[in-house]
Amino acid sequence: MANPTAYGVDIASFQGMPDWEKVKQHGFIFAYIKTTQYPHYTNPYAIEQRVSAFKAGLTVGNYCYGVAKIGHGIEQADFFLKQSKIEAWHLIPFLDLEESGSEGAKPAELEQFAMDWGQHVCAALKIKRVMLYTDQNMLRNRIKVTRRLQRLYVLDLADWTLGPPPKLRGWNIVIQQYDTSRGVPGIVGPVDKDRAYVPLDSLKIEHNRTGDIPLAEHSPTNPSGISRLWKARNE
16 A cells, blocks of 8 residues: 655635644645636735745645636646746646536547646746646546646546545556545644655656656556655665
8 A cells, every 4th residue: 555755735815824833743744825716816825825834844836726618728827827936946836627617618628728738837847747636527527638648747636535546547646635624733724635645855846857756656557666766765
């Protein structure tokens, strides 16, 4: 069974300013912050949320809530990049692609939207891959899953189980969102909680310009990928 390498949270504006010291004391060491939802919404607390989390010792990243039903993947990516002020030491950004925001879009249109967004972000940040947050229903029934999509994205899978996440052919699941219903000390209200299955450093922008993201232990493509990485680091 795959073992998580780290636990984290993802938050938005409605959670205000967390007490990140308390969050970290309870074992959560990374945080993704929602920055934008096209065409007009920017999280007014995003930069302060991210900076204060970093100062408390958490590894931080940024995400964009995709509104695929209106298209404009490149424009949505550009809006996200301008508002996020992304640094090399941040985690690679993720695109949040859910049924809400995708209503009426055809599977091929959702795939093209994700490709447009991801390619634009990769080109702007000079990285090889970005991350896709979605669930199994979207992958099986809504998004047209193609090899080019799987090459461009690693996966943050919404799968609210004890884990590990299921094996999905062709996908490298590096993060699992395992709970959304309970709180975390230091954050107001219910919180999305995540498990990482690769070292956090491997998901940083600065480590994805020339290197690549290791495969998670449970990856159907390479089930022992992360085990070999750990062994090499400890030799």
